[in-house]
Amino acid sequence: MPAITLITLAVLATVARVIGLIILSIITGWFLAYASIKSKFFENIYIILIEIFESVPVITFFPIVLIIFITRIGGTLGVELAADFLVFTAVVWNIWMGEYQAFKTVPREMVEVVENSRFGLFSKLRYLYIPFSVPRITANLFPSVSDGFFYITVSEVFEVGIHTYQTFGIGSVLDTFVADGQLFNIEMALLIMGIAIVAIIIILREFSKYAVGRYTLDTDAPVMKRGRLNLKETTRVFAVLSKNPLTRLARYYKYREGDNHEETYEKKEKKQKRYKYIYAVIGVILLISILYEAISLITSVKLSEYEILIGKTPSLLIGLGYDYLRVGTILLVSMIIAIFLGYYLAVNRRAEKYGIPLIQSLSAYPAPIYFPFLFILTEPFIFSIFGVYTNELYVLSLGFISTFYYVFYSFWMGVKAMPSEYWEITRNLKLGYFRKMRKVVIPSTFPYLISGISSTINSAWGGLMIGEYWPAIYGTHSLTVKTGLMKTIDIATATGDIALAAWGSLIFGIIVAVYSILFTRKMMDLAQKKYVAEEGVYAA
Amino acid sequence: MEIEIKNENVSNSVLEGDGIYFSYDNGYDVFENINIRADTGKFVAIIGPSGIGKSTLLRILGGFLKPDKGIVKVMGKILHEPIPEVALIHQSIVTFPWMDAQENVMLSMKTKDISRDEMEAKAKESLSRVGLDGFEDLYPKEMSGGMRQRVAIARAFAADPYVFLMDEPFAHLDELTAEGLRQDIYNILFSGETPLKSVIMVSHNLTEVLELADEIYILNNIPATVVGKVEVTMPRPRNPRSDNFNANLDMLYSYLTPPRKKK
Numbered sequence: 001m002p003a004i005t006l007i008t009l010a011v012l013a014t015v016a017r018v019i020g021l022i023i024l025s026i027i028t029g030w031f032l033a034y035a036s037i038k039s040k041f042f043e044n045i046y047i048i049l050i051e052i053f054e055s056v057p058v059i060t061f062f063p064i065v066l067i068i069f070i071t072r073i074g075g076t077l078g079v080e081l082a083a084d085f086l087v088f089t090a091v092v093w094n095i096w097m098g099e100y101q102a103f104k105t106v107p108r109e110m111v112e113v114v115e116n117s118r119f120g121l122f123s124k125l126r127y128l129y130i131p132f133s134v135p136r137i138t139a140n141l142f143p144s145v146s147d148g149f150f151y152i153t154v155s156e157v158f159e160v161g162i163h164t165y166q167t168f169g170i171g172s173v174l175d176t177f178v179a180d181g182q183l184f185n186i187e188m189a190l191l192i193m194g195i196a197i198v199a200i201i202i203i204l205r206e207f208s209k210y211a212v213g214r215y216t217l218d219t220d221a222p223v224m225k226r227g228r229l230n231l232k233e234t235t236r237v238f239a240v241l242s243k244n245p246l247t248r249l250a251r252y253y254k255y256r257e258g259d260n261h262e263e264t265y266e267k268k269e270k271k272q273k274r275y276k277y278i279y280a281v282i283g284v285i286l287l288i289s290i291l292y293e294a295i296s297l298i299t300s301v302k303l304s305e306y307e308i309l310i311g312k313t314p315s316l317l318i319g320l321g322y323d324y325l326r327v328g329t330i331l332l333v334s335m336i337i338a339i340f341l342g343y344y345l346a347v348n349r350r351a352e353k354y355g356i357p358l359i360q361s362l363s364a365y366p367a368p369i370y371f372p373f374l375f376i377l378t379e380p381f382i383f384s385i386f387g388v389y390t391n392e393l394y395v396l397s398l399g400f401i402s403t404f405y406y407v408f409y410s411f412w413m414g415v416k417a418m419p420s421e422y423w424e425i426t427r428n429l430k431l432g433y434f435r436k437m438r439k440v441v442i443p444s445t446f447p448y449l450i451s452g453i454s455s456t457i458n459s460a461w462g463g464l465m466i467g468e469y470w471p472a473i474y475g476t477h478s479l480t481v482k483t484g485l486m487k488t489i490d491i492a493t494a495t496g497d498i499a500l501a502a503w504g505s506l507i508f509g510i511i512v513a514v515y516s517i518l519f520t521r522k523m524m525d526l527a528q529k530k531y532v533a534e535e536g537v538y539a540a
Numbered sequence: 541m542e543i544e545i546k547n548e549n550v551s552n553s554v555l556e557g558d559g560i561y562f563s564y565d566n567g568y569d570v571f572e573n574i575n576i577r578a579d580t581g582k583f584v585a586i587i588g589p590s591g592i593g594k595s596t597l598l599r600i601l602g603g604f605l606k607p608d609k610g611i612v613k614v615m616g617k618i619l620h621e622p623i624p625e626v627a628l629i630h631q632s633i634v635t636f637p638w639m640d641a642q643e644n645v646m647l648s649m650k651t652k653d654i655s656r657d658e659m660e661a662k663a664k665e666s667l668s669r670v671g672l673d674g675f676e677d678l679y680p681k682e683m684s685g686g687m688r689q690r691v692a693i694a695r696a697f698a699a700d701p702y703v704f705l706m707d708e709p710f711a712h713l714d715e716l717t718a719e720g721l722r723q724d725i726y727n728i729l730f731s732g733e734t735p736l737k738s739v740i741m742v743s744h745n746l747t748e749v750l751e752l753a754d755e756i757y758i759l760n761n762i763p764a765t766v767v768g769k770v771e772v773t774m775p776r777p778r779n780p781r782s783d784n785f786n787a788n789l790d791m792l793y794s795y796l797t798p799p800r801k802k803k
Binding site for chain 1: 647699
């Protein structure tokens with residue numbers, strides 16, 4: 001087969017994989033979101049799981065996923081499903097959360113109209129909930145596409161111990177070209193992938209314009225609570241009990257005598273209870289299956305091995321400390337660039353017209369496939385300046401590329417959403433650039449910044465996971481850092497020490513999830529209390 | 541479907557709420573023993589101070605909320621849940637932006653066993669009835685507030701309702717548009733061209749209420765009770781500038797003192 005045909009087919013396969021998984025996320029998200037607005041019990045399980053999984057970078061639990069798919073299913077299908085699962089978990093949380101938020105914020109009046117017409121589940125979804133969720137899905141498509149492409153290329157080829165697994169796509173084809181030193185084909189692959197990415201971004205931008213024009217509300221129906229919900233208020237497991245059971249009990253006794261309550265509403269109550277039970281059962285099954293997989297993995301490791309793993313825990317935690325320093329550095333650089341560039345693009349329409357599509361295309365272009373070539377071209381020069389810190393710089397760069405756009409998009413949207421009155425005041429008071437930023441722009445975009453910072457922190461881990469240990473990035477050169485938890489997990493996976501990889505992932509997952517949930521919530525609360533302008537915290 | 545409504549029902553009552561009690565989940569008692577009745581051919585208004593629960597009562601009468609105690613009957617049968625025969629028209633204008641005017645109206649017929657051609661014909665007829673002939677292809681974003689509210693009313697009409705529950709339907713419109721729409725709606729309501737038998741409207745605009753209503757229920761106190769029922773016998777069309785009209789208006793205002801908590 002001619003190389004150009006092979007490359008085109010591989011690019012198409014990769015694109016189809018990402019798009020297909022995004023579509024799967026959207027469809028499953030509709031049903032899960034509907035179940036969660038109908039059953040508080042299901043909602044509590046669903047949202048807590050999303051929050052945890054959204055906080056933990058997918059690539060860290062990839063080794064565990066590999067074991068499940070390769071050992072339980074095996075063969076080409078197992079490898080394909082493992083790659084698909086990794087990408088699915090990269091794109092799905094954004095989309096599911098967006099759909100849940102959309103369903104949760106459908107105006108009550110619109111729901112009453114469809115209830116008035118006695119619509120069933122599918123009609124409600126078709127005529128109300130799905131169209132209403134389209135703008136939110138569209139807004140989440142850009143980061144999801146970027147994330148999907150970032151992970152797809154590394155998930156198409158992976159090594160566990162002495163085994164290399166691969167599935168057809170641009171990642172695996174490129175891997176072959178690199179191994180054989182076929183420079184022209186590598187360049188062609190990068191070019192065709194670039195064309196595909198630009199085409200997807202153009203289509204998404206057009207779809208986004210269409211979706212906003214057609215599906216956003218422009219009526220007087222008030223949206224009760226827009227955008228991101230205060231999850232603390234709505235999703236706690238014990239919220240099931242928060243509807244004041246004593247009050248319910250009191251009301252029951254108050255009207256018990258001589259009332260014809262049962263006669264009037266018995267049928268509807270029974271029907272509603274039936275649905276609630278169904279959704280609750282789905283929630284329980286979901287929870288049990290996750291717990292089952294977790295427990296079976298835990299029990300498959302011998303007790304003596306646990307002793308070794310616990311002994312290694314302090315060094316894993318030190319590695320995690322180093323990684324947090326790296327994430328902090330990436331975040332700081334990302335924020336500085338995002339604030340200056342985001343502001344510039346938001347207030348300059350001409351620059352924005354070209355700048356935003358360019359950044360969208362760059363962010364969607366999978367860094368893992370072009371980073372080695374960037375490394376080849378710049379390494380001698382960078383080494384001459386940074387010496388022993390060269391690798392550290394590259395790892396930070398990869399982390400930056402993988403995550404910068406989150407905080408950038410958020411801040412840019414925040415500046416765009418600033419009320420026009422604020423701009424008029426800054427002009428009126430003749431505020432200089434830095435004073436304007438300090439006193440008006442940054443405080444009023446604070447909720448957006450927090451949202452972007454949270455996503456940036458979560459996504460930086462993916463870049464570190466790839467960068468901290470990249471054997472043979474080109475030729476005999478390897479990219480590796482001295483200390484880092486991601487490196488330990490990488491090496492453990494590559495050498496087949498799955499127990500250590502899983503243990504490292506578990507420690508990391510717990511710490512990151514707890515930190516992320518606490519940090520994000522505290523900052524969101526602060527943003528809500530002090531800095532909300534025009535419901536910015538929800539729109540963010 | 542829990543209830544079956546037959547045209548040949550001989551009872552004069554179209555919709556009635558008997559002994560309605562309702563509290564919010566936080567324990568706040570909203571209604572205590574509310575009795576309300578809308579008879580055939582009557583335009584019933586519910587008024588009361590702000591926050592007294594007028595819209596909540598309308599939702600109870602429509603089956604959207606269930607009372608803690610008491611029943612709602614439509615044509616003599618107990619109402620268990622919302623049905624197209626009791627159509628709710630909202631204060632905020634509810635049109636679906638992803639559907640054009642005709643599709644918006646057809647929405648209320650989707651669960652009926654009729655062909656698409658019939659649905660389209662009926663949607664056109666409903667739109668024509670509210671003065672939107674020729675605007676079938678427009679999307680809500682291309683319409684004024686008054687036009688969108690007409691679409692919402694046409695959608696309610698297309699379901700062949702027996703009762704309209706109108707929750708301050710003109711509140712979001714400018715006075716000129718509201719006045720025009722009020723007259724149009726009243727003329728359509730009892731023209732005999734539709735199965736509509738009665739209307740219950742909630743409003744805080746007393747002039748509007750006095751202009752349209754045959755009977756006015758006045759809510760007051762905490763929890764709210766019906767503190768008065770007024771039969772409006774003024775001949776139609778009613779002139780808001782007449783002395784008689786103003787005298788009635790003053791009487792209504794006197795009822796609307798701030799709500800007092802019952803001891």
